[in-house]
Structure formats: structure tokens, C-alpha cells
Amino acid sequence: MTSVFEEKNISKAILRVGLPAMLGQLTTLIYNIADTFFVSLTKEPAAIAAVTLCAPVLLIIMSAACVFGMGGSSVIARLLGEGKKEESGTTMNFCVYGMAATGLITLVLGLALLQPLAVISGADADNIAHTCAYLKWIFIGAPFIMLANGFVHLFRAAGLIRESTIGLVLGNVVNMVLDYVFIAILEWGTAGAALATSLGFLCASVYYLACMIREGHRGSQLMPLNPRRVHSPMLASHLA
Numbered sequence: 001m002t003s004v005f006e007e008k009n010i011s012k013a014i015l016r017v018g019l020p021a022m023l024g025q026l027t028t029l030i031y032n033i034a035d036t037f038f039v040s041l042t043k044e045p046a047a048i049a050a051v052t053l054c055a056p057v058l059l060i061i062m063s064a065a066c067v068f069g070m071g072g073s074s075v076i077a078r079l080l081g082e083g084k085k086e087e088s089g090t091t092m093n094f095c096v097y098g099m100a101a102t103g104l105i106t107l108v109l110g111l112a113l114l115q116p117l118a119v120i121s122g123a124d125a126d127n128i129a130h131t132c133a134y135l136k137w138i139f140i141g142a143p144f145i146m147l148a149n150g151f152v153h154l155f156r157a158a159g160l161i162r163e164s165t166i167g168l169v170l171g172n173v174v175n176m177v178l179d180y181v182f183i184a185i186l187e188w189g190t191a192g193a194a195l196a197t198s199l200g201f202l203c204a205s206v207y208y209l210a211c212m213i214r215e216g217h218r219g220s221q222l223m224p225l226n227p228r229r230v231h232s233p234m235l236a237s238h239l240a
Contacts, residue, residue, distance in 0.1 A: 017156065020165035031172040031200075038183040039193050047190050050130035053121045054190075057135060058197070061142055062149045064102055068095040069150035073157030080157075089220075092154060096212075099150045103143030110139030133191040141198020148204035155208065163211045167204045175200030 039051050072095035079088040110117065114132055123131035138145070148171055155164035175196050182192025 017161055020161050021156070023165055023169065027169045027172040031175055034176045035179055035193060035197070038179040039190065041184055042187070042189055044130075044189070046127035047130045050123065050127045050134055050190050051193060053118075053123055053127070053131055054134045054138065054194075057117065057121060058138055058145070061103075061106060061138070061145050064106070065099055065146040065149035066153070068099045068102075068146075069153035071095075072150070073153040076154065076157040080159075088158070092158065095150060095154055096147070099146040100143055103146035106142040106146070107139050110135065110142060114139070130190040133189070134194040137191060137194035137198050141194075141201055144198060144201040144205040147208065148201040151205070151208035155211070160211065160215075163208070167207045167211075170207055171200040171204030173200075174203045 036048075036051070039048055042048075072091055075091045076088045079085075079091060114135055115128075118128055118131040118135055121131060121135075148167065152164050152168050155161075155167070178196035178199055179193060182188045182196050186192060188195070
């Protein structure tokens with residue numbers, strides 16, 4: 001699994017890691033354009049404004065995922081370099097359960113404070129209904145948004161470059177397809193856009209979890225989904 005990081009040819013190793021990452025980011029850029037495009041088809045300025053106002057909330061959730069994704073991948077990479085695969089698996093476990101727990105907390109708090117958060121985001125009387133509709137589905141999908149965005153980095157650190165990219169592309173493609181269905185066909189407006197986003201991240205999360213389960217059945221020490229392995233003295237020392 002970690003052979004990509006054991007390449008003696010550095011240029012080849014960089015290409016094996018970099019090209020899939022570039023492909024994943026390219027699909028993300030296309031998705032961002034498509035999301036705005038389909039919402040604009042509603043020809044409702046309030047709906048377009050609502051999506052724009054909600055963007056920072058979505059970015060904050062994704063940034064929180066990076067705390068576990070990027071931070072965890074750094075620890076995993078160092079542990080793998082030291083040949084400590086079991087401790088790497090413990091770190092992976094910690095990050096997965098941490099992302100899930102943080103996502104659930106975000107879901108509960110977000111729905112409880114939906115109206116105030118919409119106002120803080122800048123919504124006014126003209127677009128607050130659209131803003132709340134969008135935020136509602138984003139918060140419902142928060143656990144999956146956290147998991148999908150964190151898994152991208154964790155899988156790369158563990159050497160699962162192909163799986164990392166497939167999950168990223170899968171989520172973005174599902175998102176774009178559902179954007180068309182929910183907005184252009186069903187005319188669900190901002191709620192449809194947010195639902196498509198959450199379902200895209202849901203599909204990506206399911207794929208990543210399936211990969212973890214598969215690797216666990218193969219006996220991989222890097223991919224254990226075991227709640228008992230979320231802490232170790234070594235992990236604590238690396239996070240300190």
C-alpha cells in the first residue's frame with residue numbers, strides 16, 4: 001500500500017501522487033462552476049445570493065475536516081516513515097471517529113441555530129428562506145462533508161492514491177448530476193443544490209468507508225475501523 005512512497009525514482013513517485021490529485025482538484029473546480037450555473041437557472045437573484053451567503057459556512061465545515069485530514073495525514077506520514085504501521089492505523093482511527101463526531105455536533109448545533117446563523121451569514125428578508133433551506137441540508141450532511149473531505153488527505157498519506165482520487169471524483173460527479181436533476185428538472189432551488197452537495201459527499205464517504213473495510217479484511221494495520229483503537233501514547237506524543 002505504501003509502495004508509492006518507497007519509489008527510488010522521485011520524479012515517478014511525484015507524478016503518481018500529483019497527477020491524481022490534480023485530476024481530483026480539476027473536477028472540484030468544474031463542480032463549483034456547475035453548482036453556480038444550475039442555481040442561476042432558477043433566475044431568482046435571492047436564490048443565487050443565498051448560495052453565495054452560505055458558501056462560508058460550507059467552507060468552515062470543510063476546513064474543520066482538514067484539521068483531521070491534513071493534520072492526521074502529517075502524523076500518519078511520519079509514523080509510516082518510522083515503520084510504525086500499527087500506530088499509523090491508530091491515528092487513522094482517531095481521525096475518522098473525530099471527523100464523524102465533529103460532523104454530528106455540527107449537525108445538531110447547526111439545525112438548532114439555523115435561523116440565527118442565516119442572519120449572521122448576511123441573509124435578509126428577501127433571501128432568508130432560500131438561505132435557511134440551503135443551510136438546513138448542508139448541516140444535515142455535515143458528518144459526510146467532514147468525512148469525505150478528511151478521507152481525501154488520509155488516504156493519500158496511507159498510499160491509497162487511486163482510491164483517494166476516485167472518491168473525490170465520485171462525490172463531485174454525483175453532486176453535478178443531482179444538481180441538474182434537483183434544480184433543472186425538479187425545480188427544488190437552493191434546497192436541491194444543498195441536497196445534491198450533501199448526497200455527493202455521502203456517496204464519497206460510503207466509498208471511502210468501504211475501502212477501509214476492504215483493507216481491514218485484508219489484514220491492513222493502516223485501515224482498522226475499531227473504536228478501541230482511537231488513542232495511544234505514540235499518537236498523543238505526535239499530536240502534542
